Amino acid sequence: MMTSTPLPRVCVFSRRSALLCLIPIVAACILRAENVTTTDGQVYTNTTVRKAGSNVMIQVVMPGGGSMEMGLPIAKIAKVSFAEPPELAKASDAASSGNAADVIALTEAYVTKHGDLKEIPGSWWPQMARLRLFALASLGKDADAAALAREIGAINTPSTESLARGGALLGALASGDTAAVVVGAKALPSVGGDAGSALAQLALGRALLAKKDFAGAIRAFLTIKVFYPSPAMLQPAALIGAVKAYEGLKDDKRAARTLNDIVDNYPMSPQAPEAKKMIELLPKP
Amino acid sequence: MKILPGSAVTATTVVTRYRPCRIRILAALILTLSLPLSGPLLRAEDSPEELFKQGGTAFQAGDFAGAAQKFEAVLAMGPQGENLELILFTLAATYYNQKNLPKAEEYFKRVVNEFPNGKQKSKALVSLSQIQSQSGRKEEAAKSLEQAAQCGGDLGNRARFAQVSMLMEAGKTDEAVKVLKGLIAEGIKDDQSVQAAMALTEIEAKRGNLDDALKLLDRLQAASNIVDNPLQLDMLAVRIGDGLLAKGERQKALRMYAIVRPTDVVTGLQKDRIAAMEKTIADNKASLQTNPKAFMEVNAANARIAKDMEDLRKSLEQYAKLPDTTAAIRLRQAKAYDELELKWETILIWENLLQAKDPKIREDALFSIASAYCALVRPDDAVPALDRYLGEYPTGKYAAQAGFLKGAVALEAGDFAKAETVFSTALEKAPDSPLAGDMQFLMGNTQFAQAADPEKRDKYKQAIESYKKYLAKYPTGRFAEEADYRLPLCSFMIGGQDGYSKALEGFQAFVKKTPQSQFAGDAEYRIALCYNAAQKYDEVIKRCDEWRAKHGGEPMQAEVMALLGDAYASKEMPAESAAAYRKSVDLSDSEEVLKYSLFEANKQYQKINLWNEIADMFSVFAGRHPDHPAATAAVYWVSKAKIKDGKAEEAKQYLADTILKTINDRKKDAVEQLLAQLAQTCSKRIRPPLVAKEGTPAATPAPSTPPSTNTVAGQEPAPRPTPAPTPPYDADADFAKYLNEEKVAAVGTNSLAKARLRYAQAELSGFTKRPERQKELMASIYREFPADQLSAMLLAQCGEIALEKGELDKSEAFYKELMTSFPKSDLLEYAYCGMGEVSLARHQPAEALRWFDDAVEKANADAKIAQVTYGKGKAQLGMGKLEAAKKTFEEVAGNKEWRGEVTARALLSLGELEEKRGNTAAAIQYYQRVFVAYQRYPDVVVTAYLKAADGFIKLGEPAKAAAHLREMLSKPRLAQIPRAADARKKLEGLPAAPPPAESPATGSAPAPPPSPATP
DSSP states (O other), X not given: OOOOOSSOEEEEEOHHHHHHHHHHHHHTOEEEEEEEEETTSOEEEEEEEEEETTEEEEEEEOTTXXXXXXXXXXXXXXXXXXXXXXXXXXXXXXXXXXXXXXXXXXXXXXXXXXXXXXXXXTOSHHHHHHHHHHHHHHXXXXXXXXXXXXXXXXXXXXXXXXXXXXXXXXHHHHTTOHHHHHHHHHTSOSSSOOHHHHHHHHHHHHHHHHTTOHHHHHXXXXXXXXXXXXXXXXXXXXXXXXXXXXXXXXXXXXHHHHHHHHHHHOTTSTHHHHHHHHHHHSOOO | OOOOGGGGTTOOSSSOOOOOOOOOHHHHHHHHHTSOOOSSOOOGGGSHHHHHHHHXXXXXXXXXXXXXXXXXHHHHTOOOHHHHHXXXXXXXXXXXXXTOXXXXXXXXXXXXXHOXXXXXXXXXXXXXXXXXXXXXOHHHHHHHHHHHHHXXXXXXXXXXXXXXXXXXXXXXXXXXXXXHXXXXXXXXXXXXXXXXXXXXXXXXXXXXXXXXXXXXXXXXXXXXGGOSOHHHHHHHHHHHHHHHHHTTOHHHHHHHHXXXXXXXXXXXXXXXXXXXXXXXXXXXXXXXXXXXXXXXXXXXXXXXXXHHHHHHHHHHHHHHHSOOOHHHHHHHHHHHHHHTTOHHHHHHHHHHHHHTTOHHHHHHHHHHHHHHHHHTTOHXXXXXXXXXXXXXXXXXXXXXXXXXXXXXXXXXXXXXXXXHHHHHHHHXXXXXXTTHHHHHHHHHHHHHHHTTSXXXXXXXXXXXXXXXHHHHHOTTSTTHHHHHHHHHHXXXXXXXXXXXXXXXXXXXXXXXXXXXXXXXXXXHHHHHHHHHHTTOHHHHHHHHHHHHHHHTTSTTHHHHHHHHHHHHHHTXXXXXXXXXXXXXXXXXXXXXHHHHHHHHHHHHHHHTTOHHHHHHHHHHHHHHOTTSTTHHHHHHHHHHHHHHTTOHHHHHHHHHHHHHHHTTXXXXXXXXXXXXXXXXXXXXXXXXXXXXXXXXXXXSOOTTSOSOTTOOTTSOOOXXXXXXXXXXXXXXXXXXXXSOHHHHHHTOOOHHHHHHHHHHHHHHHHHTTOHHHHHHHHHXXXXXXXXXXXXXXXXXXXXXXXHHXXXXXXXXXXXXXXXXXXXXOTTHHHHHHHHHHHHHHTTOHHHHHHHHHHHHHTTOOSTTHHHHHHHHHHHHHHTTOHHHHHHHHHHHHHOGGGOSHHHHHHHHHHHHHHHHTTOHHHHHHHHHHHHHHOTTOHHHHHHHHHHHHHHHHHTTOHHHHHHHHHHHHTSHHHHTSTTHHHHHHHHHTSOOOOSSOOOTTTSOSSOOOOOOOOO
């Protein structure tokens, strides 16, 4: 382990004084990291990490005993090897089957507690938050999704920015500003974009559904199916939207076919029970 | 470039890209400068640091022999620990570059053996495997890699990639797959797992395991934000998609193709990645300013990044040289979606292709979009799309098809006039196009269809001309037979003696010419119809019998039996007629024919007093078609027939039994209708026939039977016996015999059954003229039963009760439950209308207007349409849209079918509207119309009187106001209404009663005040 640093030392404490520092550290969210690699190639192993302002505080063991906490600007961090949260793999599995409810449950604690560390390279927060965002969008929790998208946007990378823009449209949708959704969705590419575009199309579809522009809604929802096969969690949400639009156009045949698609391909999704109920209500041939 | 042997582990044919172990010796050498080598103090030029530095300089200059000499000298000084490990490794690397592989191997082995937990172990093992591989010792090389892989960490993973490469070269694909699967066992979450997944996908695709490849690609797609090489991902997707499509697995192929992004997007992403790598290299170099000791790590990292960047650049260059395949892939997607009959998706793909502005595919795209809209039967989108195509390609390869489709889509959408115009124009432009024949025939069909409008009967003649033209030009065309059949059909539809005569002749000729035609059965049925029109009933009967023998089992048989029934009925043969209709009922698939034959049979049975047959027929019908709209009527007729048959008890029991079968089923709307029917049946005593029943009942004798069975010819009928006085009839007790709490509990204990029983009791109270009890019973349902337990009908009624009581939240709860639990119910209009009224009561006219609009648009309001329209007017009035409101109220007031309380209320509202406009005189006229014409609705009438009186006071005519109020109070029905107190109070301040005069309402308003009253 490297023990020297060109950066200012924040505090040095012995085991005895560690207790005194414990309370603020715990409150500020602290995580263990296998390695912290700086942009200049230094590696700090087996340490803890927390954020303080624009610095990342890492704890290092002194050669003569005791430990030292030192601050590194986030820009100087190449990567922090955090242990992968055990919920991530489960949430990813749930997400791939469209099970938004499980994703919500699995990501809640992590996303709520570790938002502080979201900008640190190597943080698992963006992945957890991304999954949670899609789950919220899938469940139609538009206001919550928009709030989370704003948080994700603060990470400031092209993909998070796109997610933030797509997610913001869900906020406009929640406040009933369908016109803003229609305008906002045009600002993101409808084809060739990323998951942010998929979110935007979901918001657009829902807005057009509210405006009873059923053909437009179908196009928006199916754009997700045709051009954005992932994230999987948005698929059943888009398909159920398409069903409602088909019903608006009195196309019961397509509605039935799509409902069956939801039940068959996304049986764990929150839309599946709704789809089953709707199938029962469809006019029988 | 001087390299360590580990970096040569790049040769691979299958693994597309992985990060081999690359350690730049220069970096290692410079690092050593900073490390203290142990040993005795020496002269500066002989110190290990100096010797190591000299060795490094020689190494850099390519003088590997010199370098080796210096490093050997350092080694001879006996370094220990990490320093020994480092010098051994450095020497091994130097000998490797000197091509002295045995020596290199010896030192690498020393690193591995002497430092089993050393930092250089995994690098040494990877390098060792290279030497062993180059020397043809593949087994040993594999073992070395296996050992390196077990070291774990980044280098361990790199060793695994090298292992995969080696295994693939040796044809050990299964083992390679096993290693790769280990690399992604914990998910695709970093660059190495991405690379492993890509390699595995490629291998599985090549092995034909397309489903496995598909799953992997799905996972990669989900992790696309960490995929460094987007080009590679897209190319993989295309390859796997093609494989799946070739196997006919369209849905799966489409999932793969969906991953493919437009060329500019992918190349943009690739360029972004390269730029990001360049920046990282620059940042890393810059960091050395502050931390020069990290040169080895930085240099090694930068070397790795530079290699990756080079790989990305190369694939980008190669990709740029390839023809753009995006369009080809989109075309495959469009085709696959089209074959799956997913037309909306097809449209999206073609529109995406249009955006590419490729002139080669523009024509196809425009036409395909239009034809997809045609397939979706969306004329509003299809016609502009077809026009767009024809505008750009008037003589294009699809021009004839586009013209045809334009007409066909209008025909499909029922816009026959437009279809005719389109076909006619297209035929004029291209009379010999390949589709001209079809268009000629379809033009006849459009004319035929238009002729259904009584004002366009002449269109039948035009249709005849079109069919004749078709037959003249295309005597063997694909529609020739149908045109041949349609010609007499047109004459048949024209009707009249001439029409039927021509039709008869034409149909007979058609049947003779094409006896096996699919239209032969219909033609022969129509021949019989022609005879029926000519009142040749014997011929009709004969033809129908022949038809049955010849075409029995064909779809028209129910119609033929109904016609037979008609013929017998015309011949006054009710038994035969009823039997034929009955057969038609049994055979019918069509709701229309079923209903017709059912009720015609009923009429015939009644003529011959076969009430038991009626009961049987309707009973069978209700059993077979429990959800048929006529099922409730059938139950009614069964019960009625039983009563007529003198089986009143049985009738009521039948009704009760039928009710009890579904009384717990919330979704059965008909239960309430049957309950009302039972209540009505029980509401009064059913008098037994005065004459003893013998054979057929006497109540409705057949015309041919004597008026009464006990009438003796030539004698007066015997006087009726004086009936013995009967005890007072107790309707409640009678009803309770069939339906009571005990019986209801026996079929289930849910709240709905209890609520329904109470509803029936309320209905009974209504029929026995006990309105207060009726109200109380209904109110008890509303009070005691939760909304989520009630049926649609009860929810609608409870909503209304709550609304009347002003309990708006409760009313809303009932209506919302109706909308949620019965989204397809016919009673939904009650909920929308009720919600509109709730909003009006909450003074939210805009909200109310939306509900009323939804009542029409979403619930197809029918029973409540008058109330909905009136509510709409109230909402418009509330929003200050006076002109719109006036029109709406006038629509209500002017609709004769809606005449009733809603008319009175509309007139009252028109008066209020005029008052808002300051036109009191006009307002009074409306109020007067209310109390002149709608006395049946005392609440409305009292309001009208009071408002009229207020109007007169406002106009300064208190005497007239008083006269109106007195007139109102003179009517006992109005005087007892609580609001009459307002009139009395108002009257106190008005002039005293005038002498007898004509009704104030009869004069024109405002009339001159009456003369002062004189005794």
